[in-house]
Amino acid sequence: MTSLMGHITAWWHSGSRWPAVLLDATLIAVAGADLAFNQMPGNGWDDIVLVAGVIALAVRRRFPLAVFIATLPMPLLMGQSAASLIALFTVACATRNRWLLSGCALVYAGLTITPWWGGGDILAESAWPVWGVYSLAPAGAAVFLGQLLQTKQELSRRLEEISEVREHEQALATQKVLAQERAHLAREMHDVVSHQVSLIAVRAGALQVSTQESISKEAADTIRTLAARTLDELRYMVSLLRAGGGAGNGLAPQPTLDQLDELVDNAGLQARLETGPLPELSPPLQRAIYRTVQEALTNARKHAPGAAVRVQVAQDDGAVLAEVINTAPNRPVMPLPSAKHGLIGLRQRAELLGGTFEAGPTNSEGWRVALRVPLKTMS
Structure with missing residues (x-):
């Protein structure tokens, strides 16, 4: 029995329109039964007015005061009227005007x-209290119940707002704790790990210079190269931690240049990829190039439908250049909202790597996105 009541309660508060329809149909049926049992003998016009008052309850939620006025002839023709009391209750649910x-x-x-x-009895002095209670008590009860229900609904909404505010404050507190932890990790990585890796690189370089054995030189060179690359990774991670991190900095495998072909092929555009000879690039730079190309292809698909796109990744004057150029759209452009957060993120990536980022229109009414990172920043 408890489970059944729970299912009924959940359905009633589910937001569906059917509970309200069912309730209105029930109230109309109650008002119709009250009219059938208590109607006084009258002419046909009286019957039409009474039936119209009952039917008007179907729109009581939308026009509460008008429906109450439409039911006022009913107590005049038949005394106490359930339809009028229901309409008065609806008005009390809809307004605070006392x-x-x-x-x-x-x-x-x-x-x-x-x-x-x-x-003659109603004019007797002793009968006034009885008639007053008889007439005012039902009306007062309808107003009281309507105001009570309105107050309950307002309290429920207020409790929901308080719960949302508390959840938001809890999320802010969690973010603050995470930010403090990220700052602590960034300090530890910069002050301890980076220092020790730097020492490894220096000692490996000294060993490479001082030793005469080719095997030792090769091993020292490998150690120095790996240490330098590790320092680049650490600097990048420290920058991300100090920048605040976010939900996107997860532990999923990060993209590399090897996946550019698949990205361009699946872009849904007339896109071609051109790559030139490249040195061995650090993982942070590979990720930056991949994300730049990905964002540029996404923007071309949104804002330049039908355009041809050229993606180029190559060396250019002592730097690595990743450039995406699309032609003008050849189909109507659908206006889509954009906060340009993607371009802002790409510019921040470029700055973290010591490079530059450009995005703007071309002379042929197309669009150009370019990431340039000097090779000397990776040495």
Whole structure:
């Protein structure tokens, strides 16, 4: 039984429109039954007015005050009316105007008493309290329940807002702790690991110069080269840690230049890749080139549909140049939102590597993206 009630409650609060439709149909049925059992004898026009008041409840959520006014003839023709009380309850759920609610309740009570005004008993002094309670109590109850439900809904919304604020504050606190940990790791890597790797490179260089054996020279050269490359990686990682990191800095395998062919082939564009002879590039530089080409192809696909794209990666005047140029679009361009965060990230990557980044239009109404990193920064 508890499980069934739980499923019903979950369905009722699921946001579907069917619970509201079911509730409105039930209330219309209750008002119709009340009309059928308590209707006083009258002419055909009275019946039409009474039935119209019941049917008007179907739009009570959208026009609460208008529906209440439409049901006011019902207490005048039949005394207490369930349809009018339901409409008054709906008005109380929709507004905080106490003057309006008080006026609606008094109007309903007055119309409820009016059919009995011709009797002599109602004029007796002892009968006024009874008739007052009889007319005002249902109206007061409808207003009270409507205001109570409105307050409950507002409290629920407020609790949801408080929960969202607390979750946001918790996320900010977590980010602050992570930032402090990243800063601590960056200091340790810079002050301890980088220092020791630098010493390894210096000692390996000294050994390479002082020894006469070819095997020892080759081993020392290998150690010095690996140490220098490790220092490049450490500098790059320290820069990333100090920059704040983020969700994108995961542990997934990072792309290299070997994957450029696949990236260009799967770009969904008329793109061709041109590569020249390159020296052995560090992993951070390979990642920067890959991300530059990836972002440029993405932008070309979004903002230059049907354009031809040329991707070139080669040496150029003592530097490594990664250049992506697309022609003008030959199909209508769909306006898409863009915050240019991708280009900002590419420029930051270039600065971390000691290079430059350019992005701008060409003379032929196309677009050019270029990353240039001097080779001397990798030595």
